[in-house]
Amino acid sequence: MKVGKNTFIAKNAVIIGDVEIGEKCSIWYNAILRADLNRIYIGDESNIQDCCVIHCSKENSVTIGKNVSVGHGAIVHGAKIEDDCIIGINSTVLDGSKIGKGSIVAANAIVLPNTVIPPNSLVAGVPAKVIREDEKLIEEIRKNSSIYVELAERYLKGGFEEGKKCPVCNGNMEKIASGKDFPPIPFIKIPDWIKEVDAYKCNSCGFVGLWICHSL
DSSP: OEEOTTOEEOTTOEEEEEEEEOTTOEEOTTOEEEEEEEEEEEOTTOEEOTTOEEEOOSSOOEEEOTTOEEOTTOEEESOEEOSSOEEOTTOEEOTTOEEOTTOEEOTTOEEOTTOEEOTTEEEETTTTEEEEEOTTHHHHHHHHHHHHHHHHHHHHTTTTTTOOBOTTTOOBEEEEEOSSOOOOOTTOOOOTTEEEEEEEEETTTOOEEEEEEEOO
16 A cells, blocks of 8 residues: 555555555545455645545446545446546446546445546436536635645644544634644653653644543
């Protein structure tokens, strides 16, 4: 597995085999990327949302381009998704299919095997068919992917991943520093039994607190 810089992978995501994930991507909770039969590639700034399944076949690898959002519960199986696409919630894209750049596959749609969707298309239905072609779709697609890039940054900082709550206002605490290498504090020495010290700041009221992981 190869993972690019500033990519968030949820703790319970499952990634198996020959998987390459680009920079500023996010792989969310209960997502499964299983490259046991072929290769899976995820381009920069793409997101694989909760409960998705990405799987290949012996005949077909999976390629997901840049700025792609694969919605909650969607399945991509042995298919190619070009840059700047949205694969809608609970939709399915099957073996040998190709989704053209700037396209949206609507929620619950099923793209049958070996289907080729032209660029800038909105597709929906079972089986999925092109509803219309619109070059302006790409604006909404890129907006959606940028939201997930920002979310990934926040999770990487620990703002939500650790579930820390502010003791003052109960707001979300965001990690601002980690490890034992804090700037020196006069008259304070961190004991050896402390394994790690993390500093968090509340996004609401600004309160700063320390969380200590120890070996006792």
